[in-house]
Amino acid sequence: MNAPTPSPLVLEDEKQGLFRVARKSFTDTEIMNAEYGNVFNKCWLYLGHESEVAKKGDFITRTVAKRNLLFTRDMNGVLNAFFNTCPHRGAEVCRERAGNSKHFQCFYHGWIFGCDGQLKSLPGADRYSADFKEQKRGNLVPVPRFSNYRGMCFINFDPQAGSLEDYLGNAREYLDLVLDQSESGMVILKGMQEYAIRANWKLLVENSNDGYHAATTHASYLDYLANTHALDKEVALRGVGRELGGGHAVVEYTAPWGRPIANWIPKWGEEGKKEMDALHAKLAERHGKERADRICFKNRNLLIFPNLVLNDIMAVTVRTFYPTAPNYMNVNGWALGPNEESSWARQYRLDNFLEFLGPGGFATPDDVEALESCQAGYQNALETGAEWNDISKGMGLDPFYDDEVQMRSFWKEWNRRVSGASTKEGGQS
Amino acid sequence: MSLPTRSEVEDFLYQEADLLDNWKLKEWLQLYTKDAEYQVPSTDLPKDASPVDSLFYIADDYVRLEQRVIRLGKKSMHSEYPRSKTRHLVTNVRVLGEVEGDIQVTAGFAVFRTKWGNTDTFVGSYDYRLRRNEGGLLIRKKRCLLDLDGLRPQGRVSILL
Ligand code: FES
Ligand SMILES: [Fe+2]
Numbered sequence: 001m002n003a004p005t006p007s008p009l010v011l012e013d014e015k016q017g018l019f020r021v022a023r024k025s026f027t028d029t030e031i032m033n034a035e036y037g038n039v040f041n042k043c044w045l046y047l048g049h050e051s052e053v054a055k056k057g058d059f060i061t062r063t064v065a066k067r068n069l070l071f072t073r074d075m076n077g078v079l080n081a082f083f084n085t086c087p088h089r090g091a092e093v094c095r096e097r098a099g100n101s102k103h104f105q106c107f108y109h110g111w112i113f114g115c116d117g118q119l120k121s122l123p124g125a126d127r128y129s130a131d132f133k134e135q136k137r138g139n140l141v142p143v144p145r146f147s148n149y150r151g152m153c154f155i156n157f158d159p160q161a162g163s164l165e166d167y168l169g170n171a172r173e174y175l176d177l178v179l180d181q182s183e184s185g186m187v188i189l190k191g192m193q194e195y196a197i198r199a200n201w202k203l204l205v206e207n208s209n210d211g212y213h214a215a216t217t218h219a220s221y222l223d224y225l226a227n228t229h230a231l232d233k234e235v236a237l238r239g240v241g242r243e244l245g246g247g248h249a250v251v252e253y254t255a256p257w258g259r260p261i262a263n264w265i266p267k268w269g270e271e272g273k274k275e276m277d278a279l280h281a282k283l284a285e286r287h288g289k290e291r292a293d294r295i296c297f298k299n300r301n302l303l304i305f306p307n308l309v310l311n312d313i314m315a316v317t318v319r320t321f322y323p324t325a326p327n328y329m330n331v332n333g334w335a336l337g338p339n340e341e342s343s344w345a346r347q348y349r350l351d352n353f354l355e356f357l358g359p360g361g362f363a364t365p366d367d368v369e370a371l372e373s374c375q376a377g378y379q380n381a382l383e384t385g386a387e388w389n390d391i392s393k394g395m396g397l398d399p400f401y402d403d404e405v406q407m408r409s410f411w412k413e414w415n416r417r418v419s420g421a422s423t424k425e426g427g428q429s
Numbered sequence: 430m431s432l433p434t435r436s437e438v439e440d441f442l443y444q445e446a447d448l449l450d451n452w453k454l455k456e457w458l459q460l461y462t463k464d465a466e467y468q469v470p471s472t473d474l475p476k477d478a479s480p481v482d483s484l485f486y487i488a489d490d491y492v493r494l495e496q497r498v499i500r501l502g503k504k505s506m507h508s509e510y511p512r513s514k515t516r517h518l519v520t521n522v523r524v525l526g527e528v529e530g531d532i533q534v535t536a537g538f539a540v541f542r543t544k545w546g547n548t549d550t551f552v553g554s555y556d557y558r559l560r561r562n563e564g565g566l567l568i569r570k571k572r573c574l575l576d577l578d579g580l581r582p583q584g585r586v587s588i589l590l
Contacts, residue, residue: 097473191471191484194579198547219505224496330581335484347481350488354480359580360469360487362500365508365587372545 010415011388012408012423017395019408019423020388023381026200026374031418032326038417039306040065044147044154044167046308046320047071047081049336051151051187052098057115060098063330064155065322069143070094071153074116075102079148081155082117082140093140113140150179151186171248174302177295178312180287181261182338188318189350193333195359199371200378201307201321201329205410207367208309208319209251209301211241211402212393217370221362224355225257228267239298239401241394247305247413249406255299257314260341260349262296268348275344303406305413310336315353327375333358432524433566438534438559439522441566446517449589454498457589461568462560465491468572469586472579486586501589508587513544515588519555531558531569538573540590542583549583551590552576 009031011020025031045064052060053073060071061084070084070093084092086106093104093113103120105112110123117140119133132138145156147164152175154164161167168175179186197204207213214222214237239253258265262283264276283292300312309319321331335353337346356363380386391411394403412423433441441460448457461467469487470478480488489497504510521537534557542549551573558570573590580586 189484190474190482191478192473193471193484193486194473194581195584196579196581197584198582216505217507220500220503223503223505224500227496227499228492328582343481350480350482350484354485354488355493358484358486359583359585360485360587362497365585366506368585369508376545 008421008423009419010411010423012412014396017392019390019392019395019404019411021391021411023378023387023389026202027326027378027381029326032323034418035306035323036065038420039414040322041157042161042417043306044145044156044161044164045306046304046318047146047153047155049151049186049188049318049334050079050148050153051185051339053079054187055100057100057102058098059094059096059101059104059115061092061094061096062332063322065157066324067143067157068092069155070104070140072115072117074114076116078116079146079153080115080117081143081146081153083143085141086111087119087138087140088122111138117142149175152179167246168304169246169248170244171246171250171302171304174244174250174252174300175304175310177291177298177300178302178310178316178336180291181283181295181316182340183282183286184339186316186336187339189335189337189346191335193331193358195331195333197321197329197331197368197371198327199329199368199375200326201323202410202414203371203374204321204329204331205303205307205309206407207371208311209241209249209303209406210404211237211239211251211253211301212404213367213370214402217366218363220366221356224362237401240399241401241403241406242399243405243409245409247303247410249303249409251301251401251406252298253401254297255313258348258352259296259299259314260345260352261338262292272344272348275342279345301406303410305410311357314356315349317353317357432527432532433559433561435522435524438524438532438566439519441559442519442522442534442536442555442557445568446519449517450515452501452512454501454589458495458498460566461491461494463491465494465568466570466572467494467497467589468570469590470572470574472575472577476574486580497589506587508585511544513542513588515543516541517590528558531560532566533557534559538590540588542588547582551583551586553590 009022009025048071056075058073068084070082072080086093091106091108093106103112103114112120119138143155144159147154235256241251262276262280264273302310311317316336318334321329323329337349391404391407467489470485500506518539519536523535525533536555540551553575556572560567560569
C-alpha cells in the first residue's frame with residue numbers, strides 16, 4: 001500500500017520517550033480519503049442498538065460513514081441493514097427517521113419492498129422480464145456484513161472482513177462490563193444528541209478517553225460539583241489506561257461521582273442507598289462480588305477502533321462520529337441504561353448525563369471548544385517545528401489513568417491502516 | 430387570575446432577551462421563580478417528551494440553572510470565554526391561557542450566536558409558563574423547542590436560548 005504522503009505521519013521512539021503525530025493528519029483531505037478507504041471501509045462500525053428496533057417492523061434510517069442506511073427488524077424478527085436506495089433508479093426507499101412498517105414504498109415509481117428487503121411488487125410488472133423478481137436484482141441491497149454483539153449492532157462494508165467477535169478482541173471484556181449491568185438487557189434511551197464539531201474526528205477520539213485534561217478544561221465543571229456537594233470526597237480519581245490491541249483502548253478508574261449502577265453518593269439519600277445496595281447485591285449474585293464491585297465502582301472510557309466510544313461514567317454514553325471534511329465531524333450520542341431500571345434510577349441516570357455530557361452539559365461544550373481550538377492551531381500544521389503533536393505522556397512508566405497510552409494505541413493502528421507503515425523506524429515497515 | 434395582555438408579555442420577553450444579549454445573566458436569573466425549570470429537548474423527541482425518561486440537551490431545575498449562570502460568568506467556562514455575541518429575536522407571541530395556575534405563553538425565536546467567525550442560528554419556539562408577582566411577571570418554566578434536525582453545525586448550546 002502506498003502512503004498518501006511521503007513523510008511519516010506517526011513517529012515512535014521508546015528509548016527517547018518520543019511519540020509524535022503529524023498535524024497534517026488533521027488537515028489533509030487526501031489523508032481523510034485514505035481514512036475512508038482503509039479505515040471506515042474496512043473496520044466494523046457501530047450502526048445502532050437492537051433496542052432501537054425492538055418490535056417486528058421497526059425501522060430507523062441512519063447515516064454511517066457517509067452511507068445512507070436503513071436498519072430494520074423484519075416480520076420474522078431478523079435484524080437487517082440495507083443501503084437506503086431504490087434498486088430501480090436510486091431514490092431513498094425510506095424517508096422517515098424511524099417508525100414501524102411492514103413495507104416501504106419508493107415514491108418515485110412505486111416499487112414496494114418488505115422490511116426484509118425483498119421486492120414485493122412493482123407497477124407495470126408485465127413490462128419487465130417474466131422472472132424479474134426471481135433475479136433478485138429488484139431487492140434492497142444489504143450492507144455486506146452485519147453482526148450483533150449482545151445487542152450492539154455493527155456493520156462492515158468489506159465483504160472479506162473477519163468476524164466481529166475477533167475484531168472486538170480484548171475490548172469485549174470491557175464491553176461485557178457495561179452490558180452485564182442489566183439482567184434483561186441494556187437499552188438505548190429515547191432522545192438522541194446529534195451535533196457537529198468544527199474539528200477533525202480524531203481529536204474526539206483522543207478527547208473521549210483523555211484523563212489529562214479534566215483539571216483545566218473542566219475546571220468550571222469541577223467547581224460546580226464542589227458547589228453542589230455531589231461528590232464523594234473519599235474517592236479519588238485513580239486508575240489505569242490500557243492498550244487492548246487492534247487500536248482499542250480503555251481507561252478504567254475510580255471517581256468521586258455517583259453512578260446509577262450502584263455507586264451511591266450522599267445526594268441520593270437513604271432511599272437511594274437502599275436501592276443501590278439492592279442493585280449491587282443482585283449483580284453480586286449474578287457475577288460474584290469481585291466482578292460486581294468492578295462493574296459498580298469503576299468507570300470506563302472505552303474506545304472501539306476507530307470511532308465507537310462507550311463511556312461508562314456517571315451515566316453510560318454511546319458515541320460515534322464521522323468526518324465530512326478534515327475540519328468537520330458529525331457526532332451522534334445516546335444514553336444507554338438497564339431495561340429494568342427503576343424510574344428513580346433512570347431519572348438520576350439522565351440527570352447525571354446532562355450534568356456532564358452533551359452539547360448542553362457542563363463539560364462537553366468546553367471539550368468542543370478545545371477541539372476547535374486545536375483545529376485552529378493546525379492552521380500552522382506545516383510550519384517547521386510546529387508540525388507535530390506530542391503524545392508521549394507516561395511512556396515507559398507504570399500505566400496511569402491520565403497518561404496517553406490509550407491514544408498511542410489508537411494512533412498505531414490508525415497509522416498501520418492509513419499509511420501502511422509501522423510507527424517505528426521512521427514509519428517504514 | 431386575570432391574564433396579562435400580549436403587549437405586557439411582549440415587553441417582559443423583550444426585556445429577557447435584552448438581558449441575555451447583554452450578558453446580564455444574574456439579572457436574567459431574577460426573572461425566574463425558585464422552582465423554575467429550563468429545558469432544551471433533543472431534536473428527535475416529540476413535543477411533550479419528559480426529561481424523566483428521555484435524553485434532552487438541557488433539563489435544568491433552579492439549582493442547576495443558577496449553577497449554569499455561575500459557570501457562564503467564569504473565565505474557565507472556555508466555550509463562552511471569550512464571550513460569544515448573541516441576538517435573541519422573539520416573535521409571534523401569544524398568551525394562550527391558564528394551566529395549573531401558570532400563564533401559558535408561546536413565542537417563536539431565532540437566536541444567533543457569533544464566535545470565531547461563525548454565526549450559528551438556533552430557531553424554534555418557546556413554551557413559557559409564567560407567574561405573576563407584585564413586581565410583574567416571573568418565569569416558572571421555559572422550554573425551547575428547536576426546529577432543527579440536530580445541532581449541526583451549532584455543536585453546542587453553551588449560551589442560554
Ligand atoms: S426509483 Fe424507486 S421506483 Fe423508481
Ligand atoms: Fe472532556
